[in-house]
Amino acid sequence: MSDDSTQRFNRRTFLKATGAAGAAAAVSGVTAATPGREPGPKKDEILVGVSAGNGDVEAAVTTHVPGNAEVVHTNDNLRYAAVKFPSQVPDKAKQNFIDAITKKDGIKYAERNKTHKALATPNDPRFGDQYAPQQVESPAAWDEVSGFGDSGVTIAVVDTGAQYNHPDLDANYESNPGKDFVDDDSDPYPPDPSSEQHATHVSGCAAAVVDDGTGVAGQGNSSLINGRALGPNGGSTADIADAVEWATDQGADIINMSLGGGGYTSTMKNAVQYAVSNGALPICAAGNNGSSSVSYPAAYSECMAISAVNSNENLASFSQYGDVDLAAPGVDVLSTIPTDSYAKFSGTSMATPVTSGVAGLTLAKWDLDTAGLRNHLKATAKDIGLSSDKQGAGQVNAYNAVTTQPGDGGGGGGGGGDSSTTTQSGSLSSSSDYDDYSYAWQYSGPSQVVVELSGPSDADFDLYVNTGTTAAPTPSSYDYRSYTTNSQESITIDNPDDSTDMQIDVDSYSGSGSYDLTITEKQ
Known part of the structure; x- marks a missing residue:
């Protein structure tokens, strides 16, 4: 706990009607699907x-x-x-x-169990020169990173099945290349490669082998794994959520999700929160319908939302925009496709793995946690002259990311500078107990605040936050919430409204026990 926690926290605690406590903690793991369960969308x-x-x-x-x-x-x-x-x-x-x-x-x-689809908008396949790595300055970054990247950094491609033995991918795919959540087996290779080209293309955008004398180059030589969660007709929330959990448990540093649709679901929210809480950063496609709001899962606060720009650094006509974090090349991007071939595809699906590849290259240079990586990519982004709702902090830039000391800022801004962490401990006595807090800001105009709750494993505590008001949040009235089925909750707010103290509610949905509430504020 920081020395000034007493001054910065004002606790207001109320006890509501007592309820029954929960019984037993859950056993970890995914049980096997019932034999005969159909792959792909599961609308029933x-x-x-x-x-x-x-x-x-x-x-x-x-x-x-x-x-x-x-x-x-x-x-x-x-x-x-x-x-x-x-x-x-x-x-x-x-x-x-x-x-x-x-x-x-x-x-x-x-x-x-909603259906999600790959977000590619393919053109007729054709060969041509790459522009994406040059536009984000990956070649300049390679001079600063040994081996054009680090195989110890893992990017998980949650997508269709990928041709992991493609000549331009094989050396970067791990020996155990992934898992198939569509057909419930250990091999993510697409059953019909001609109808599942998406993940192979995405894999190449991120990490086609650099300097191997073959085909194209990705952004760096990170390791790849593939969670096949989409078939030719899309995939279900459950399969994608299970793949995100699996990728996290495999030790993925970055989870690339070039997919979207279905809107907000608690299941997917819990999955991406699980990823972030366990050291994996989800990087997601903003969407391809040209609207002024990003699609899910990109819209979850845990995920980085990526818009697409063309070779002239203008927003792609199809790219969704709004609350985006970064932009990246996504029009006519040349990459790998099955079988042993190459083509140009367009979509925020392509911009997303370009960003994931740069993130992997960044981790080859700097030791950063998920919040640190997210902030550093934004702090070192290049302002390409678009409005913030179209480019976020800017276009991702590999050279800036590997040559800028974390915390020094630069580029398009966002997340550099000093930070302050304060922890407050408390306890809740029943399923209807809650604690309210008022938090006084440490910095003027903070760039980000992260509110984290760590509670007992056999209870279900939730976290609610209001900013820009003196009203305490509640489970029915809040600006932000983290509402998983356990007591590990996290809320990240970029450029929070600091016109009033931040209001926080720790609420017991079920059970009792002690908790730690941690606030990390960044200048």
């Missing part, structure tokens, strides 16, 4: 989140499942179960199930 499934402290996930959900439905998949770490209904069951009946089960004790949420 409902994902049900079970609060920590409420015992076995499958048992907690099965109790409330009607006779015409069944639990077909569980993830005990993210604490959700997939409930499958027969295809002939009308949507109204499924919605009735959602409405009913969310009222049951210990059920945190229920939602459709």
Whole structure:
């Protein structure tokens, strides 16, 4: 705890009606899908989140499942179960199930297992010179990094299946190249490479082998792994969330998600939060419909949202914009495709792995955690003259990223300079207890604040934050929230409103115990 925590925290604690505490902690891991479960989109499934402290996930959900439905998949770490209904069951009946089960004790949420699709907009395949690495100055950065990168840095491609033995990828793909969450096996190689080119192209944008005398060059020689979560017709929230969890557990430093659709879901929110909490930075495509808001998962605060620009550094006509973090080349980007070939594709799907590759090259030079990497990429971005809603902090720049000492700032700004960390400890006594805090800012105009909650493993505590107001947040009224099925919560706010003290609510959804609330403010 910092020395000035007493002055900067004003605690207001209230005890609400006492509720029953949760029972038992969950066992970690993903259980195998029921044999015969169809790959790809799963529109007949409902994902049900079970609060920590409420015992076995499958048992907690099965109790409330009607006779015409069944639990077909569980993830005990993210604490959700997939409930499958027969295809002939009308949507109204499924919605009735959602409405009913969310009222049951210990059920945190229920939602459709939505479908996500790869965000490529391919042109007719053709060969040509690359421009993306040159535009983000990766060649200049290679002079500053031994071996054109570091194989100890891992980028996970959560996408379609990738041709990991492509001549221009093979040396950078790990010997165990990944996992297939669509077909539930250990080989992510696409069953029909002609209809699944996306992840192979994405892999090459990030880390096609540099200086191997073959084909094209990625941004650096990071290691690659592939979580096949999309088939030719897209993929489900559950498969993508499981792939994100798997990639994190494999030790991925960066998780590239060139996919989107389906809107906000608690399951995916929990998955990307799990990634960040365990040292993996999700870098995501802003989307390709040209609208003024970014798609999910890019829109989650845990993820970096990437817009696409062309070779003239103008925003691509298809690129979504709004709350983006960075821009990168995404029009006519030449990269690897199955089988042993090359083509130019366009999309924020291409801009995203260009950014992921630069992030990997950055980690080859500097030892940074997820927040540090995110901030450094933004601090060293190049201002290309677009508005902040189109370029974020700027176009990602590899040379600036590897030659600028972390904390020195530069480029497009965002995340450099000093930081201050304060920790406040507390405890909640029941499922209806909460603590409110008012936090006084350390800096004028802070660039970022990270609010983290670490509570007991057998309880479910949630975190809510308000800025720019003196009103305390609540579970029904808040500016920001972190609402997973456990007590490990995190909220990151860039350029927070510091016109008033920040208001924080630590709330027990179920269970009791001690917690630490940590505020990291960056100048």
